[in-house]
Amino acid sequence: MSDEATKPSGTVKFLSGNEACMEGAIAAGCRFFAGYPISPSSEIAEKMSGRLPRLGGKFIQMEDEIASMGAIIGASLAGQKTMTATSGPGFSLMQENLGFAMMAEIPCVVINVMRGGPSTGNPTGPSQSDVQQCRWGTHGDHPAIALSPSTIREVFDTTVACFNFAEMMRTPVVLAMDEITAHMREKIIIPQAAEIALVNRRKPVLQAGETYYPYEAGEDLVPPMMNFGEGARYHVTGLDHDRTGFPSAAAEIQESLHRRLLDKIEKHQEKLLLFEHHRTEDAEVLVVAYGSTARSAKRAVEEARAKGVKAGLFRPITLYPIPEKQIEAAAAHARRVVVPEMNLGQYKLEVERILGKGPTITGVNRVNGEPIAPSLILSAILGD
């Protein structure tokens, strides 16, 4: 009998992005998944429902995306590494509880397989139109970490990274995949467990009789986390709170909480930034692209080079926090920057902000459910 659950890692497989995401989550130690069906992410929930009980983990189909997000926060507080997966409208529904997880500093992972919006939009076509929702989806100033993979192996690796970042930073992390990456199949070599570096939430070290302050952070700005049921009976709230976890109306406490939540991302930024430079060292025309669009962009850069144009690609894998210095460095020699994306210019806004009035910045944008072909990007590189 072939046995998926006990098969050793390091095996060659032919997987879709959604399947690779499930494999990555399992490899990262995820043993709790709550979700609600929605295209084009549903395969992740389906695969988790099959795999998790075989590993002694738990899958639960909730009544909606709001409940799914609540359940993964609760399960994380009870000590599990947890995940949900959804798409555009479901991601919108998760925003309030995502804000709760950011505020209460509960690690968890949200997979958002982007689809066309607003509203029901285009449920099955590719899109990258949730980029700004990944940054600013919930209300209030808040920290955000969001990654976007381009290949099937990278889906696996970034899913693992999402769990590591969530555990390291005590915050929810979003994987923003486009539908092409989610449904495309590629050969993937799933690495051996020993090759995968995992991070677990840091536990407090308490002397006998010492009080646990769940929101007292040291120099790294990330408070150590004890799980519910482990002996320190503490309070968690979405209200502005002090180091004890209880609500506080003191102005200086509220101010320092909100600043710390952002500062902790800033402080650890270098560890969170994943990106790829492709022929950017002398690039006079720089393309900034992510997700499946970056695959078209790479091809367009090669074709431009063949025509004698010094083109290059900078590919942010971490969309947020933004690899700002890296984008600046990649654009050092650029007179023109092209930002292709399957939305109407959401990441271009960020590139414009970073590069200011230097190079000319052009978007190549599609919101019609079709991918951006290399020829479109090539035209923009050549300035046609």
Add this chain to the structure above:
Amino acid sequence: MSMDYFQYLRKEKMPHIWCPGCGHGTIMKSILRALDKLKWNQDDVVVVSGIGCSSRTPGYLDFNTLHTTHGRALAFATGIKVANPKLHVIVVSGDGDAMAIGGNHFIHACRRNIEITLIVFNNNIYGMTGGQASPTTFTGFKGTTAPYGAIEQPFNVCSMAQAAGATFVARALDLDAVAMDRLIVQAMQNKGFSVVDAWSQCTTYFGRPNKWGDASDMMEHYKALTYNVRLSDKMTEEEKAGKYPVGVLHQATRPEFCAEYDKLIERVRPVEK
């Protein structure tokens, strides 16, 4: 019977936010007496709430406590219970929190029959936001968003719970704390999803606009609106019309979610060779 309430209270969080005459403190004490009787280790008890006056309860209690978003306490609680079934999970919620914004989670928690006890602090009004009509405001009664009296029909919390599949359903009045203690103990002992519709008077926002007097007057009104379910057989339909039964209203034995999941794991887990 004497017990040390302070063993279970975060004294430094007092005084509580509730108005004079509010019934919420009575329900909170009843929950503590029930927990004291069950002798569960405090480290193994989790109290989860949403948003509202009742939802401030966990902050006063010395357990693992979680104050979540409006209406969503049951979703968070479900995650906690499924992730670690050894924990005793209690959810406290208000009538607006549980039956309006959280109504969907309420019916699905009942359907799943997951071993969680939900205590609905039902005062027929949104207290914290200033007295708006809630899903349990009686028809014709006033709230700040129903200045001419509510024209909608209220939900019956217990009928909803039973219809949706909860396996222990009871109604309790804060004016009979002894009965409430007994009902909450039974709810917590049930191996499934339990609902206690615990009535509480909101003197400030329900009593005043509806001219129901002070706390003791309001208790008299609630007493007149209810009857003991054990006397049901001896009462005529006319006597029961428009009134709410109090006591254990429904008990059933049905598979519990976490236990079923454990069986599923046993069934599909690969056998070690």
